[in-house]
Amino acid sequence: MKGIRFIHAADLHVDSPFLGMQQLAGPIFERLKESTFAALDRLTVLAIDEKVDFMLIAGDLYDGEDRSLKAQLRLKKAFEKLDENGIPVYVIHGNHDHLSGKWLDLSWPANVHVFSEKQAECKVFEKNGTIVHLYGRSYPERAVYENMTAAFEKQKGADFHIGLLHGSVSGNTEHDAYAPFTAGDLLQKEFDYWALGHIHKRMSLREQDPPILYSGNVQGRNRKETGEKGCYLVSMTEAETSYSFVQLHDVRWEELQLSADGSFQDMLNRLHQGLDDMRSSREPVVVTVRLTGTTDFYHALKEEPVLSDMLEQWNEEESDRENFVWISSVINETMPISSADTLQLDSHFLKDLTEMIREFDQFDDALQPLRHHPVYRKHMQDFGEEEKEQIKKEAETLIFQELFKHRRL
Structure with missing residues (x-):
């Protein structure tokens, strides 16, 4: 039976500055500043230990549009480790790390696939006769108010179809209403899994047929982002899809x-x-x-x-x-x-x-x-x-x- 295993992560916010927290004791503040990097390291180790087929990151790898060199170098190192273990990484950029920012550009290893900001794309993953189509689009600028899923078109010829989307459900007033969508919009695409990002709280819009999930961020950054933070480990076959949450936070x-x-x-x-x-x-x-x-x-x-x-x-x-x-x-x-x-x-x-x-x-x-x-x-x-x-x-x-x-x- 054909099947795949992958990680769904989002909202890494690597090198978050933890603004307004300098009043904390020095060792505590330093631990917080390094916590997003620690969560990234744990994410990398998890993918290698679990021998997943690929990793999905549904937006906001960085905390800001002018991403720091430190953040880029740490991400590149993590991706290189995944490359050494034959694990591809599929990435969309979100509102925090949109592609109109300014930064010193580094080249990624060959296993990293970034979705274009110009149009919705379909990227193909193939392993041992199993073909997966992955769909996504990166943010061209910080504020995207269009429904990005409208341009996602299911392509023939794959065993599994997975969408990556960074945005919020229409009518949700708790977060910035970027790339708004409805669960009905996603169901119409007839995909097998939706990997969502932007909401920093783990939550399910639909548990099965297909799962439509926010993995939440991997490390809490302030007093509103409480509780366990991490990613989903997903197993998918022609018969069923199962997933479990894995804790990654350092603090x-x-x-x-x-x-x-x-x-x-x-x-x-x-x-x-x-x-x-x-x-x-x-x-x-x-x-x-x-x-x-x-x-x-x-x-x-x-x-x-x-x-x-x-x-x-x-x-x-x-x-x-x-x-x-x-x-x-x-x-x-x-x-x-x-x-x-x-x-x-x-x-x-x-x-x-x-x-x-x-x-x-x-x-x-x-x-x-x-x-x-x-x-x-x-x-x-x-x-x-x-x-x-x-x-x-x-x-x-x-x-x-x-x-x-x-x-x-």
């Missing part, structure tokens, strides 16, 4: 949501227990602690030294650990214990204020003054829809906390 990002109910000591005990539980994984973890609930020590938590002392007390020994559990930040969403007698704010005002915050959409206007500042231009990138929603949520918490600020109970 895991997690969020610990913690209730502030009870005494301050109760909260500290829960914090330490939660962090110790994360340590049981025996791998480096960067943690965001989110404090929630109502508490009678709300006003103490609003004092800057309290939260900073909590971080310092826990983190002081973590930078010396190989498998650290490092608290990167504490988000305080607690509220004071209130009652009808102590809360003298009109309910209609609260409702209107909440709706105004949640419907706010003037981000570009609000950020315009900052965009003229050189520090902002150097270290910041445009906010995605998910980031904007998180900012609004945190702003809502801060505004209500200010309203309660002088209402000591």
